[in-house]
Amino acid sequence: MTENKDYGTIISCVGGLYTVRKPSGERVRARARGAFRYEKSSPLAGDTVLLRKEKDSFMIDKICERRNSLVRPPLANVDTLFVSFAAIDPVPNILGIDKLLSVAAAAGIKTAVVITKSDLSGDLAAKYEEIYKKAGYPVFVTSSRDGSGVEHVREYIVGGGSGKIYAFAGASGIGKSSIMNALFPELSLKTGELSEKISRGKQTTRTVELFPFTFSEGETVFVADTPGFSMLEFSAVAGFRKKDLAATFPEFAEHTANCRWRDCTHTKDGDCGVIEAVKRGEIAKERHESFLLMYDELSKIPEWK
Numbered sequence: 001m002t003e004n005k006d007y008g009t010i011i012s013c014v015g016g017l018y019t020v021r022k023p024s025g026e027r028v029r030a031r032a033r034g035a036f037r038y039e040k041s042s043p044l045a046g047d048t049v050l051l052r053k054e055k056d057s058f059m060i061d062k063i064c065e066r067r068n069s070l071v072r073p074p075l076a077n078v079d080t081l082f083v084s085f086a087a088i089d090p091v092p093n094i095l096g097i098d099k100l101l102s103v104a105a106a107a108g109i110k111t112a113v114v115i116t117k118s119d120l121s122g123d124l125a126a127k128y129e130e131i132y133k134k135a136g137y138p139v140f141v142t143s144s145r146d147g148s149g150v151e152h153v154r155e156y157i158v159g160g161g162s163g164k165i166y167a168f169a170g171a172s173g174i175g176k177s178s179i180m181n182a183l184f185p186e187l188s189l190k191t192g193e194l195s196e197k198i199s200r201g202k203q204t205t206r207t208v209e210l211f212p213f214t215f216s217e218g219e220t221v222f223v224a225d226t227p228g229f230s231m232l233e234f235s236a237v238a239g240f241r242k243k244d245l246a247a248t249f250p251e252f253a254e255h256t257a258n259c260r261w262r263d264c265t266h267t268k269d270g271d272c273g274v275i276e277a278v279k280r281g282e283i284a285k286e287r288h289e290s291f292l293l294m295y296d297e298l299s300k301i302p303e304w305k
């Protein structure tokens with residue numbers, strides 16, 4: 001039997017069959033070594049993997065060390081997660097958005113906020129832009145319909161340099177595949193009407209997929225489209241503890257020094273620098289409300305206390 005070590009990036013996984021892109025651009029299909037299941041470390045899209053050739057097929061032999069990983073969407077080695085939502089249609093779920101921002105931060109993943117469908121309501125887009133800019137996130141206000149703002153997202157992606165992995169994540173129907181198409185017209189990804197998604201309860205995009213883009217000689221980045229999801233359950237994100245929560249709210253940092261007690265939970269009024277900042281309007285009250293709801297949810301997961 002001939003052995004042949006090779007490596008590449010997993011760009012998709014469908015029913016246990018992985019598509020791996022080699023640095024040359026060649027794509028091969030591969031299956032994962034059975035042992036991964038026992039090691040509880042199944043390969044993810046975004047993983048760099050070593051391949052072993054067995055006759056006509058490839059086997060994923062080893063997952064190279066991950067810089068980070070997410071359970072939802074299932075991805076590894078993300079450089080920036082574009083946490084995306086529509087200005088309207090569907091109405092954004094602020095708690096869901098803030099959870100995703102916090103879970104990514106806890107996983108060590110940089111985030112940026114992408115507001116889509118600004119053509120439907122410039123006012124609402126501006127309202128959300130203010131909330132997230134105030135919190136310290138990079139914010140992109142976009143419309144795939146009229147193209148506005150899309151160029152800034154492209155500049156961000158191109159400006160990050162070679163080898164990076166970006167991903168769009170957020171609820172179904174907010175226009176993740178649409179903005180991928182607006183960014184990279186050669187893609188022609190399938191997009192779906194909202195009414196159809198609601199009536200059938202189905203996402204249009206079914207699997208995570210990384211798309212490689214080459215900007216100049218040898219400079220390739222990956223951008224992932226992911227299926228929409230409605231609400232992230234903290235119980236699915238093992239290891240995220242309530243004591244870690246405040247640190248995932250970047251706008252809290254400069255105010256926690258004003259808390260009277262070092263172990264302040266920022267949940268109760270009285271000598272809390274964070275709550276004082278909310279009252280002064282320096283921290284958006286929507287963000288603090290999300291914090292309280294998330295804190296409450298994390299408090300109910302006994303094994304993580």
Ligand SMILES: Nc1nc2c(ncn2[C@@H]2O[C@H](COP(=O)(O)OP(=O)(O)OP(=O)(O)O)[C@@H](O)[C@H]2O)c(=O)[nH]1
Pocket residue numbers: 116117118119120142143144145146171172173174175176177178179190191192193194197202203204205206226227228229
């Ligand atoms: N008016 C307007 N409609 C948009 C915009 N972007 C997307 N849409 C529409 O919103 C609907 C959903 O778009 P998709 O790109 O399929 O949404 P998605 O986030 O990929 O959805 P899933 O794949 O189900 O997660 C489609 O009917 C799009 O035409 C936009 O900027 N403005």
Ligand SMILES: [Mg+2]
Pocket residue numbers: 176177178190191204205225226227228
């Ligand atoms: Mg989609």
Ligand SMILES: [Zn+2]
Pocket residue numbers: 256259264265266267271272273274275
């Ligand atoms: Zn406090």
